Amino acid sequence: MKLPRRQFLKLSGTAGLAGFAGVTSARGTDQAESLRLFGDVAVSGALEVSTQGNYAYVATGDGLSVVDWTTPGRPNVVGTMTASAPAGGILDAKVDGDLAALASNGGPGITLVDVSDPTTPTEYGFVDVGHHIHNVFLHEGYAYLTVNESGSGPFSEARTTIVDVSDPTAPTTVGAYRLKDDFPGYAAGGVNPCHDIYVQDDVLYQAFWDAGVVVADVSDPTDPQTITQFGAAPMADTPVGDSFPTERYLTAPGNAHYVQPSPDGSLVYVGAETFPDGFVSNPDNDDYGGIRVFDVSNPASPMELARIDPPNVDAFRTSHNFDVTANRLHASWYDGGVTVHDVSDPANPETLSGYHADGSSFWGAQAARGFTVASDIGGGLVFLHEDTGQQRPPAFEGTARPTTPGIR
Known part of the structure; x- marks a missing residue:
């Protein structure tokens, strides 16, 4: 664990939660049918969703709706738009003010989009960083991109690349956080890509x-x-060797x-996309x-308080993306x-x-305007x-339900 070299008050200045002991699981995970459908709309290819005001911005594989x-x-x-080449495999869309960013999982960067008129999203251009981008985050004039190149081994160049997009017509790469700089053992482990990111109050998670x-x-x-690091698996710094350990990875x-x-x-809050042991050969194992x-x-001393379990339904149900408010x-x-959970007591979350x-x-x-806005794949x-x-x-009917393990 490494502490910040700068004076850092944003985290340590908050009210502490010391005194919580042990790790509990969320209660009430069998309440599977109590959220009600208020409205729905078909969006072809729907993947990630971001909300802002009265609009929802949806990644659609080839662009944005x-x-x-x-x-x-x-x-x-x-409004809809199809991103120009070399964009492709757009899984993630984020929005901040009049700017949206689309991450190309099948292309070498992100597409910047003018959404000042949400009915006519207009492409500014493509930011080519030379590697596919699984997820992106926008914060105060900067775009944060997940980059996972392999140098000396799988994901050995895992990092967050930071692009100044304050002028979206002239984006500039200005910095990067590289896992290998402070955690070379994890970078050499081979099972540690930068999968997703979140930025709040000048802090990158x-x-x-x-x-x-x-x-x-x-x-x-x-x-x-x-600032800090926590929640690693026991073998995260053990090199994978010549054969990539798919089972260990999933x-x-x-x-x-x-x-x-x-x-x-x-x-x-940290979600694990974990598949049952031997998923293909033993799909009935419930280790999600x-x-x-x-x-x-x-x-200096992060502490695990609780674990929110998957809902108690007979289905493929590993954690994916979520949204957090002050108490939900x-x-x-x-x-x-x-699912919606009460986290007002974070050591004892309760499924509502x-x-x-x-x-x-x-x-x-996503939590927005008293609703839960969720994207049904495809x-x-x-x-x-x-x-x-x-x-x-x-x-509507979804078209891309996961049927085998895969990192999404």
């Missing part, structure tokens, strides 16, 4: 798969500095897939990944559906409600509410 949900019961697709989470100070984006422990802090930064809650109020966590679980529909598989869930968006709506599946 914009949904106006001013009236949640009657959402409409009001990075999910490095089996290496867990690495938190960095990016108040100077040209010179990121390590199964527990480890697999830090998505990360997000609480609004005050005192907690960090959940969401762990860490107290980071003292960056909204989570997607692929075929397992969508859930939505599960046969034929649906959920990529992401099909569209659902707008869920705990009190108002119907207990029915969406009117």
Whole structure:
């Protein structure tokens, strides 16, 4: 663990949660049918969703769709665009103000899009960083990109690349956080890609798969500095050798897939995309990944408080993407559906409600305007509410439900 070289107050200045002991699991995970469908809209190729105001921005594989949900019961697709080459395999879309960024999992960078008029998203251009980008995050004029090149071994050049996009017509790469700089053992381990990232209050949270989470100070984006690291799997720094260990890569422990802090930064939630041992040969093993809650109020000593388990439904249900507010966590679980959890007591999270529909598989869930906005893979968006709506599946059908292990 490495402490910051700069004076750092954002995390350590928050109210501590010391005194919580042990790790508990969320209660009530069998409440699978209590979220109600308030509205739905078909979005061809739907993958990740980001919300801003009355609009939802959806990655569609080849570009972006914009949904106006001013009236949640009657959402409409009001804008679409197809990204120009060399973009491709767009799994992730993020928005900040009038700018959207699309991550190309099948292309060497990101596409920047003008969404000042959401009905007419217009491409600024492509930022080529020479490697596919699984996820992107926008924060105060900078784009943060997951980059996973192999030099001396698999993922040995895992990093977050930082691009100044304050002028989206002239983006410039200004810095990078490299796992190997402060954690060379993890970089050499071969199972530690930078899978997803989140930025809040000049703090960068990075999910490095089996290496867990690495938190960095990016108040100077040209010179990121390590704050802390936690949640690594026991063998994360053991080199994989000549043969890539697919089983080890996909199964527990480890697999830090998505990360997000609480609004005050005192907690960090870490989701594991974990598949059952021997998934292909033994799909009935229920060792699916959940969401762990860490107290980071003292960056020198992060402490795991609890684990939120997958919903108790008979389906493919490992953790995927989620969203955190001051007292709620909204989570997607692929075929397992969508759940909402009370995290006002972070050491004892409680499942409040859930939505599960046969034929649906959920990529992401966002909290917005009192609703849970979730993306049904390949099909569209659902707008869920705990009190108002119907207990029915969406009117559209998804087209890309996961049937075998894969890093998504």
